[in-house]
Each structure stands twice: as structure tokens, then as C-alpha cells.
Amino acid sequence: MVLDKEHDIEPDKRITMILSVKEHLHMLADEISLYFPNLPDTPCALARSPFTVKVEDVPETAQEEFIEFINSNAVRTDFSTMPVTKFWIQCLQS
Template sequence: MVKDGNLSMFERLGVALAKSKNTGNLDVVQLLQATLAPLRIELHSYFPELSEVESKLIRNPFTVNVHLLPDNLQEEFLELVNDSAAKDSFETLTLTKFWTRMSETYPVVSDVVLNSFLIFPSIYRCEQGFSTLLNMKTKHRSRLNVEHGLRVCRSNTTPRIEKILCNKQAQPSH
């Protein structure tokens, strides 16, 4: 941890402090702590910590004690744990594919798990959209309606410029 002076996750900073003859390492650690504290609060607002039970439920539902789960999950969870086809699927599929497949049969339990999976991608896509919009809205390009431009920028499809240009006439004759 940074407060203990462990800077292993900041490799270059650790090397620079080791090379320097300055004894102000404590000041650097305090500055780093002050910088990281708001970041930690921000991350917790985006990604609330999962309880140990939720974490076990996501990683391996067959090891979770049913009494630790909320009452609304217990009945469906017992059916899942005793389903031999689900156990076979768990051993052969990735976690995301397993829980997606279980969402049809066990919707209540899988909804809890899939909501945990969806936190990062949905926040990432939203933040990415705002960054794209910020790059589009410049002093020279300040249109109010950015729907079409934003859609083009956010699309995964590469435009076929040559085909678009072939369908356009450069200058209509008079």
C-alpha cells in the first residue's frame, strides 16, 4: 500500500526515488496518497464493492451457502445448484457465457450476476461517447445537432468512402 511506502505499482516513481538522494520520500508518498484518495472515491461510486457472497456467486455458484443469499434468491439458487446440466455448463463455458445461458432458466439469480458484469462496459461506453462528443464540438465546429456525426464516430463500421463518392456528382451541369 502507498501509505506504507510500497510504491511497487508505480515502478518508475519507485526507481526515481531510489536513485535520488533526496530524503523527501515521505512528502512524495503523502502527495501520492492525497492524489489517489479522490480517485478511490470516484472509482467506488462507479464500481461499488461486491460483497464476498456476491463475488463467490459470480465466480462459482456451486460453492455458495444458500443461507447467505437474500430470501428472494434462495429457491431459484437451490434449483441452479442441483441442476446437473448447469454444473456441466459451468465446467465447459466461460463465466459470461454460463450466466447468459442460465438467464433463461434462472432469471432472478442470473440478473444479479449479469448486472455486476454490465457495470464496466456500460460506463465505459458512456464515457467514450462523451469524449467523442467533446472532440467533435470545437470552436470551428459548433453545431447544435450532432446526432449524425456522433453516430458515424461511434460506429464500428468503416465507411466505404469510394462507394459514397461514386454515387455523388461533383458539380451538376447548368
């Protein structure tokens, strides 16, 4: 069933659909965990919130650069004032 517009969905059906999608995504996440039980959350956390990641959770080869990165006031300011995607694009370009 393809819907052209969000408002074409009846409210009750919309809630049911949202819950169904959420449940499906949780099941997929659980299944991925079965195949990759030791998959760390660090790469995702590093992208979403780099200042909450512990240095020891970063690969040893990148720790020195990571320490410089998280201790930079300019980086902290940019991260707090930009959308995450724009921030990382800027980091890649510099």
C-alpha cells in the first residue's frame, strides 16, 4: 500500500503502523545482536556525541588524535552550534 500523503492515513491506522514499524526495527536490532554480539556502540556514539565517548573506547591508533579533538574549544563550540551532519562535513573538509 503506497500512500501519497501523510494525512491520507487514518489516525488509528497511523498509530498502529508506527507501532508496527517500531516493533519491527527492535526485532531487527535484536537479530543483528545475535549475529554480532560484540558489536560496540562506540562508532555510533562517536558520531552522535563525541564528547561522551571514553578515550579508552577509541581504537588505540586514534586515541591521540581523539584527545586533541575533544579538548579543542573550537570543536566543542562548532559541535554545540551546528547540526551534527554539518559539523562532521566541516571536520572532513578541514
